[in-house]
Amino acid sequence: MILNGSQILTQVLMEQGVDTIFGYPGGAVLNIYDALYAVRDKLNHVMTAHEQGAAHAADGYVRATGKTGVVLATSGPGATNLITGLATAYMDSVPVVAITGNVGTDLIGRDSFQEVYIAGIAMPITKHTFAVQRVEDLAGILRRAFQIAQSGRKGPVLVDIPKDVTAATTEFEPAAPLPLEQPRKPKQDKLEEAAAIINAAQRPMLFFGGGVVAGEAGDELRHLIEKADIPATYTLMAAGVLGCDEPMNLGLLGMHGNCTTNYAVDNADVLIAVGTRFSDRVALNPARFAKRAKIVQIDIDPSEINKNVLVDCAIVCDVQEGLHALLPMIEPAKHEQWHEQIRQWQAKDYKPADDPGILKPHQVMQAIYEAVEEDTIYVTDVGQHQLWAAQYVRHTHPRSFLTSGGLGTMGFGYGAALGAQTAFPGRRVIHITGDGSFHMNLQEGCTAVSYNLPVITVIMNNTVLGMVRQWQTAFYGKRYSSTDPHRKTDFVKLAEAFGAKGRRCHNLAEFREAMEWAKAQDGPVWLDCMIDKDEKVLPMIPAGGTVNDLIID
Amino acid sequence: MERQLEKQVMSVLVDNHAGVLARVVSLFSRRGFNIDSLTVSATNNPALSRITIVAQGDRVGMEQVIQQTAKLVETRNIVALDTSRSLLRELLLVKVEADETTRGSIREIAVIYKAKIIDLSVKSMVMELTGEPSKIDAFLEVLSPYRIIEMCRTGVTALERGSGSAEVAVF
Secondary structure (H helix, E strand, O other), rough: OEHHHHHHHHHHHHHOOOOEEEOOOHHHHHHHHHHHHOOOOOOEEEEOOOOOHHHHHHHHHHHHOOOEEEEEEOHHHHHHHHHHHHEEEEEEEOOOEEEEEEOOOOOOOOOOOOOOOOOHHHHHHHEEEEOOOOOHHHHHHHHHHHHHOOOOOOOOEEEEEEEHHHEEEEEOOOOOOOOOOOOOOOHHHHHHHHHHHHHHHOOOEHHHHHHHHOOOOOOHHHHHHHHHOOOEOOOOOHHOOOOOOHHHHHEEEEOOOEEEEEEEEOOEEEEEOOOOOOOOOOOOOOOOOOOOOOOEEEEEOHHHHOOOOOOOEEEEOOOOHHHHHHHHHHHOOHHHHHHHHHHHHHHOOOOOOOOOOOOOHHHHHHHHHOOOOOOOEEOOEEEEEEEEHHHHOOOOOOOOEEEOOOOOOOOOOHHHHHHHHOOOOOOOOEEEEEEEHHHHHHHHHHHHHHOOOOEEEEEEEEEOOHHHHHHHHHHHHOOOOOOOOOOOOOOHHHHHHHHOOOEEHHHHHHHHHHHHHOOOOOOOEEEEEEOOOOOOOEEEEOOOOOHHHHOOO | OOOOOOOEEEEEEEEOOOOOHHHHHHHHHOOOOOOOEEEEEEOOOEEEEEEEEEEEEOOOHHHHHHHHHHHHOOEEEEEOOOOEEEEEEEEEEEEEEEEOHHHHHHHHHHHHHEEEEEEOOOOOOEEEEEOOOHEEEEEEEOOOOEEEEEEOOOOOOEEOOOOOOOOOOOO
């Protein structure tokens, strides 16, 4: 059949199983929006307040569902507004396909109105970018874009389509999605080497990251842990893969992990790293990270081997396949002495003091957890509240704690929460943010209201930029440069101005009551939680430090 | 970790598309690798180009940049050339000040190095030399007493000896 470029785009999106896209219209994508109008019953378009919000929404949609997300923006500023969202997705290996319009091919390269070379700008923050030149190439490029986004280590791909290509017609033949490119198979000799290292371990630790979520390898991970009696710790990207009540799950590792996990990794004789990239928030000092351990790494991306930390044995493959192949070679073991040592560390680990008279961050997190259903999706922004949520929300399911780990994007949360709520209208979505992060993208309040998305936003409001201020307290002699902006924003009134609802809370009882009230509302709610500006995220290991530098007060 | 810098020659086969060179160069630069020289050339397959890159780095760093380059969608193959088993060639054009008092001795040097004199004027001479980078270095060293007006080197282009071609290093 003969279709124009815009119709080809909508057809290929539907071929790929896409039923929801996030975006914002504009001049260069008028033809595309016209084609979307024709298929509006099959392809739901969610319009945000800003393209950045749309990019984060597509990202949150992916993180919650495991599907590929789609974001659509016009040329020029529409396209550049996607950049922070694409970089966020790239750092956390999230498969998003970004479609941008561009000026017509006859206007490209002439500094035309709303022209920008987005395929070049996005190059270092995507897996790949395409600049379509001819309508005949469009369907093939779009199918390839989905294949690249989903194959191997996943990530964002951008397809830039000039306006004349969206109008030009060509013959279109429907086709099934391209098969995914297969990752490398685990090598037998490396598996044997890894098994020998693990079987000889006295003090083994397992450390896993977002690759286990992307590779859906939670069950295999659990089997390995149980069979070889290996305690486990995780990065921010992998919260919820193991339930918080599973005894082998010691909790979060790294800069704001607990003391026990950091001591355990430091003292381990074998460290098995699965689907993780030894980021500088975990391997704070790469030369001294797990310095007593032989390190076995399983990862799908060969460029992650020896990138930050040199390893003793590397298996490059899909993590699920690698763990599955490794399991039969692992001998059942018990490490009672090691567990005893870990229990001693746990008994002495950092515990924040309760105070129901005010709002203590850890108590807010516990109160949220106690108030909501087990299948709740938690989405955070970036800063102190993000780490409190990582530490004190009791994570029990993968894809239920959505956070910007690699890029650390303040302003990620609200868009991502709206994306998650769009994917799962029946599940509770809690957006945990701070007053600093929320100010960056709170205009998406209008989107939450327009689509009646009942996200509950919990604002940990300390009136300052808490995380930066915490560093100023610890390392800059309490010189609070530009972290106390004296803003007078009234979040309750602002929620109401958007057409949402809001409440302010000063103590735990008020907060618990506000949560019950929020749950009963049919639409977005903002809860403004006043906390002390001197609250810190603890424990903390400073950048570049080791367990010897742990700060607990 | 002891970081020993050594010269590495990488041969990259890429799709012959607009923008591929930008991707490869941008990757080297954002991963912190300095490129000493880079050449792009056609191959016997019109769909592919060969990029030859000479860069300084330690072994671990180079393995890393090779793995990163291999990940680019348009990279077909990347090989770190074993320089002892490879043919490395570079082309030099050099314009030297040469009048009647110096012309003879410069010509003598050119003959010894098998450089071609491709232009001659009253006050200058242009020579062309092809060879391994070390030969070009030596030639320029011998020319150093004379005033070099302008020069350019193409950078290395290289192939491995024999009929094989090495695969990407696999862990």
